[in-house]
Amino acid sequence: MSDRSSYVPPAVWQPAPSGGNFASINRPVAGPTHDKALPVGQHPLQLYSLATPNGVKITIMLEELLALGHAGAEYDAWLIRISEGDQFSSGFVEVNPNSKIPALLDRSVQPPVRVFESGAILLYLAEKFGALLPSGHAERAETLNWLFWQMGSAPYLGGGFGHFYVYAPEKFEYPINRFAMEAKRQLDVLDRRLAESRFIAGAEYSIADIAIWPWYGALVLNELYGAAEFLSVHEYTHVQRWAREIAQRPAVVRGRRVNRTWGDAATQVPERHQASDLG
């Protein structure tokens, strides 16, 4: 192994420039950096987000709910440019004290309910509309197993593997090896599950699929980190089959476009306020 560092941690850590993508928005404290209220649209649900894997979980969920006929799931999706620090506005911090997208405000109830953490938002919406979360005790437990599996696992894929493979200022062998190992182990967990089950939690498409697909589905379709060859994703044939099936769902195609400001210009919908915004 190369890259053995001579770095010796000091007795007390001090902030230092780290380089790499996102270094400019990282800081060791929470709370707002500036006073700015969030915009509010006409719909009951106000989403403040960006089309990252965590963000599209919610726009896919909302588009699925609308496709199922839940008119109460109409939403305004406002763009939060995380690279410009929008997540540190006073208004955003009021909705999510953790300053990360996605964040949801449900104004259909008084007082309005704030919901942050993508898993909590998926669960909130599933319960509010009675959809995409089985009601049977065992099936519900299995769905929540995988929803929480995703919340615990994806940081190793995104903050671990993706960070060091793509965003870090240099290619460091130790963390890339460590997190590639874990990413492949997680893919194998999913592959074994999907060998026995059409969808993640069973026969029914659910919030577990919606949470997991934007990370692991996109990864095996080579739409995340350009790492398909590096991680030999062709080995995970069941994940591939599942990923392709979900990618074709119209609500998934629509949801992935909302709050998107990169890639093919024709597919970008930076803000969504009505169905016609998606063409």
Ligand SMILES: N[C@@H](CCC(=O)N[C@@H](CS)C(=O)NCC(=O)O)C(=O)O
């Ligand atoms: N566990 C959170 C993670 C959210 C998250 O990491 N969001 C990222 C974008 S994908 C973000 O807002 N980053 C901005 C920042 O760290 O300042 C969730 O699932 O909602």
